[in-house]
Amino acid sequence: xxxxxxxxxxxxxxxxxxxxxxxxxxxxxxxxxxxxxxxxxxxxxxxxxxxxxxxxxxxxxxxxx
Numbered sequence: 001x002x003x004x005x006x007x008x009x010x011x012x013x014x015x016x017x018x019x020x021x022x023x024x025x026x027x028x029x030x031x032x033x034x035x036x037x038x039x040x041x042x043x044x045x046x047x048x049x050x051x052x053x054x055x056x057x058x059x060x061x062x063x064x065x
Contacts, residue, residue: 002025002029002032003025005028006021006028
């Protein structure tokens with residue numbers, strides 16, 4: 001899935017078109033893993049992470065009239 005996203009990024013942005021595909025995918029994978037690890041650490045059920053907010057972001061897309 002990340003490779004497909006990488007291809008879309010490169011297709012949408014002219015500045016990314018000429019990048020080395022393997023290098024771009026490697027760096028994308030590395031950054032994505034770091035982000036995922038930080039997010040999972042933030043969502044851990046530990047005393048340091050206790051908050052009154054829900055653990056999963058909640059979005060209300062219902063129109064308000």
